[in-house]
Structure formats: structure tokens, C-alpha cells
Amino acid sequence: MTAGQRFHYACWHDNGVADPVKLGCEEQAGTTPGQSIADEVLGRGSGAPRPCYRSGPNPEACPPSASLTGNCVESNLVFGYTADDDMCILPGAYYDANPEAPPGHECDLDLLPPLS
Secondary structure, three states: OOOOOOOOOOOOOOOOOOOOOEEOOOOOOOOOOOOOOHHHHHOOOOOOOEEOOOOOOOOOOOOOOOOOOOOOEEHHHHHHOOOOEEOOOOOOOOOOOOOOOOOOOOOHHHHHHOOO
């Protein structure tokens, strides 16, 4: 990119519009599972819910326990680590041009001295 250029980056999340609604194990009756990463970091949420794929009572995927009701319910789409979680990230790198390089070769990494 050069000075003055813009880079537009966006993510669209489809949670029940064209694709099926994300399901997750219910942690508290009547409360939609899945909290934002910010809430999780601040200790106010549990992050992405445990995944399940069949709505209703689902003791195999959501074994009833102190932290799960045993039900698979519609959940919030939040940052998580499974393929159907939100993970809208843009990895990238930044490189300062080499001011000592010949014109037109400022970003040629071959001109840099080897690391020792």
C-alpha cells in the first residue's frame, strides 16, 4: 500500500439469516449461552458455549452437571475456537521501507543484511 490508500476490512456474521442458527449447551435455564470475548476477559461471561448440533435435550453433547442443564439451545455467535464460532481476525505484518535501498527497491528484503 502507498500513502493515501485505504484498506477496508469487514466481517459479516450470519446466525440464522441464511445459515442455521448456532447451537450451544445451555449453562443456565432461560439464558442464551455465549458471551463476547470482552465479557469473558472481564470475568462477566463464559465465552463461546460448548458446541452441540441437535436442539433440545441432548445429554450426550451437553451432559447435565453443575455447569450445564443438559439442553442444546440457540446460542450467541461469539469468538471461539471451533469452525462454527466467530473468528474474524486479520493477521498481518508491518514493514518499514529501507531508506538506504536504491529507488524502487525500498521494500526488497533481499537487500537487508543477514541476521546473525
